[in-house]
Amino acid sequence: MSNFKCTLWPSGEILDINGEETLLAQLKKAGKNIKSSCGGCATCSDCTIVVKSGEMNLSPQTFEELRLLGNVFHITKERLSCQTKVSGDVTLDITAHDKKAADKSAKPSVSKSTGVKLKKREDLERVAMESKEKIQEKPSDTWYRHWEKEDEDSNKPKRLGGNKRVKPFNFNDPE
Numbered sequence: 001m002s003n004f005k006c007t008l009w010p011s012g013e014i015l016d017i018n019g020e021e022t023l024l025a026q027l028k029k030a031g032k033n034i035k036s037s038c039g040g041c042a043t044c045s046d047c048t049i050v051v052k053s054g055e056m057n058l059s060p061q062t063f064e065e066l067r068l069l070g071n072v073f074h075i076t077k078e079r080l081s082c083q084t085k086v087s088g089d090v091t092l093d094i095t096a097h098d099k100k101a102a103d104k105s106a107k108p109s110v111s112k113s114t115g116v117k118l119k120k121r122e123d124l125e126r127v128a129m130e131s132k133e134k135i136q137e138k139p140s141d142t143w144y145r146h147w148e149k150e151d152e153d154s155n156k157p158k159r160l161g162g163n164k165r166v167k168p169f170n171f172n173d174p175e
């Protein structure tokens with residue numbers, strides 16, 4: 001079994017990998033977090049890794065991989081780690097998988113049955129308190145419910161318009 005060097009970018013960590021197993025299996029064995037939903041069947045594209053160097057040492061793209069990612073490796077430099085084996089030294093970027101894990105932990109939990117995002121009770125109470133304070137703080141010199149306010153200059157209640165209506169035509173008037 002011939003061993004090759006897999007350098008992780010940008011940390012520079014070096015892993016020993018072989019040419020028999022897929023990159024996904026070997027990276028997982030090395031304790032790296034690589035997302036995969038389909039279990040290596042080339043249907044989810046979650047296990048995508050970016051090749052920084054040594055692309056000539058990778059196995060050719062399979063039909064399943066091309067179907068999923070398209071023929072754009074020369075632009076994106078992305079490969080499915082579950083479909084890729086190596087035959088030499090490579091440098092890989094798997095930072096996207098760390099980011100995904102961080103995003104997942106930051107996201108609010110979602111109800112499994114309804115798919116509705118669940119918020120924490122403290123968050124809900126805080127939002128309710130804030131909106132309550134906002135309502136109480138409403139300054140009196142705004143347009144908020146201005147029709148209920150009295151006109152400041154006169155004692156008459158505020159007019160709401162209607163005094164500029166078109167007069168009906170009077171047929172009996174000679175003018």
Ligand code: FES
Nearest residue numbers: 036042045047082
């Ligand atoms: S694990 Fe799903 S495509 Fe690789």
